[in-house]
Amino acid sequence: MPAPSARQITMTAAERRRLKQIAHSHTAPHQLVIRARIVLDAAHGHSNNAIAQRHQVSVDTVRLWRGRYDSRNGPASLRDRRRSGRPRQFTPIQIAEVKALACQLPAESGAPLSRWSSSELAREVVTRGLAVAISASSVRRILAEDTLKPWQHQSWIFIRDPAFSVKAARVLELYARHWDGTALGDDEYVISADEKTSIQARCRCHPTLPPGRSRMMRVNHDYDRGGALAYLAAYDVHHARVFGRTSAKTGIVPFMDLVEQVMTQQPYASARRVFWITDNGSSHRGKAAADRLTARFPNAILVHTPVHASWLNQVEIYFSIVQRKVVTPNDFTSLDQVEDRLIAFERRYNETARPFRWKFTPADLEDLMARIERHEQKERNLQQHDHCEHQPAVLAPAA
Structure with a gap:
């Protein structure tokens, strides 16, 4: 039986340009660079054996990415497909509880901390019995789903000037x-x-030392x-x-x-x-x-x-x-x-010197004041609601 011929790849000039950018990139993942080079060589008509020998990979690897390349998806077709991986260790409820804990101040939990770190959150999760065991890296992965970073903080100030x-x-x-x-x-x-x-x-x-090869400036x-x-x-x-x-x-x-x-x-x-x-x-x-x-x-x-x-x-x-x-x-x-x-x-x-490009305009000022007004109105409504809830019930006199 004759051996199957290698798949022929044709691509447009734009596709070839995108693949060349990846093939010569110094920041793209190495595997992606090799795959782009394999596809480019295949488009030039080289055999699988020649490509494998040139890039020091197996013939099966060349055959895989030569066959998987799709001109409609371009470089995206050269990335690894999603894998099922191992089952989740934590239930959706546990994940939600970890996120809720991260959104609380440590003082509210009685912890003597100014802010949470991944390791401190993992310790608090186990202490509260939310999970039998959890690592700091697992906490970081859970928080990354909602871009939660409780170890960071930003200062702000109320507007105090009435005018x-x-x-x-x-x-x-x-x-x-x-x-x-x-x-x-x-x-x-x-x-x-x-x-x-x-x-x-x-x-x-x-004395301060100047920068040198593989060394930044050093200050005592x-x-x-x-x-x-x-x-x-x-x-x-x-x-x-x-x-x-x-x-x-x-x-x-x-x-x-x-x-x-x-x-x-x-x-x-x-x-x-x-x-x-x-x-x-x-x-x-x-x-x-x-x-x-x-x-x-x-x-x-x-x-x-x-x-x-x-x-x-x-x-x-x-x-x-x-x-x-x-x-x-x-x-x-x-x-x-x-x-x-x-x-x-x-x-x-x-x-x-050139004048600074000042971007905060009177229109931005109006938007800022409107947001502050909405926030203050919301706070007033919440205070009124809490006040009403704590008022003793008054029974109307019978007719």
């Missing part, structure tokens, strides 16, 4: 070059200002403290220009020195209006700070962000860049070196 929406809208309006519904002119500017406090000079006890853990200073910066929102200075401490005088540094040079000195956006720090808080600024520079207008909303101040983005590129890792022999590095980076930044 949050009004103040935030004014700041967003300035970012869009509008004020009181009127477009800003070419001779009007928006400045975002704040202080980055307590930048320390940590002199490492051993031990250090001597060389004091700390504050970095005050004013950022021109629409022209991406930074003005900075250092000070031994923050306060009204250092902040006004920064204002004078900016307002005494062009184009701000002769500008029609210069809007200064600041948070509610003690150096520039309240109406007194606004009056003090206007008295010193009549064309300057102080605009405050809402309380606990410094994220609306664009200079904070610049400070985050400074933290990543200048201050971390902290290895300075003196405060003078810190100051020199900050000022030098400021000049370097201004050479290529």
Whole structure:
């Protein structure tokens, strides 16, 4: 009986291009790379024996993937098919109980923990008798089904400023070059200002080693403290220009020195209006700070962000860049070196800076306030419901 001939494979240019990407990939699974190469060789008309010898696999392996390749599904047909595997060790009820436990705070269970880990959850499951035995890896697999990660946490804060929406809208309006519904002119500017406090000079006890082959930069853990200073910066929102200075401490005088540094040079000195956006720090808080600024520079207008909303101040983005590129890792022999590095980076930044792509718009603010209102209304309804449930029943008098 004659031997069956090898299956002929034809493919389009697009299919061939996708398979070549997999065949030359350095990140795809090795098995998938070999299978893609087998199919490509088969499409070129090579025999099974030649392909097997070329890729150091068995002829049966070549025959399997040559026959399984489906042009309609493309590379997906080269992946392993689903297998039944061994039966589940845990019932659906046990799985639901593990997930419910992970969604509780440890304090509610009496556990002296700040947050759950997989091993602690496995221990609690056994302690409660939800399962005879369970491993931490099994807990992780169960939680992964619903993307539950109780070992992670995210901080948040309530909006405490009663005029949050009004103040935030004014700041967003300035970012869009509008004020009181009127477009800003070419001779009007928006400045975002704040202080980055307590930048320390940590002199490492051993020199920092540069990165090398298969080795990252190494910074000694031990250090001597060389004091700390504050970095005050004013950022021109629409022209991406930074003005900075250092000070031994923050306060009204250092902040006004920064204002004078900016307002005494062009184009701000002769500008029609210069809007200064600041948070509610003690150096520039309240109406007194606004009056003090206007008295010193009549064309300057102080605009405050809402309380606990410094994220609306664009200079904070610049400070985050400074933290990543200048201050971390902290290895300075003196405060003078810190100051020199900050000022030098400021000049370097201004050479290529572009305005930040601010994406939080007044429409996003409206959506945020609407979500908060819905959440607060839901909380009020729940409180009213609980209050009614705890009220004693009152019988109506008989007619």
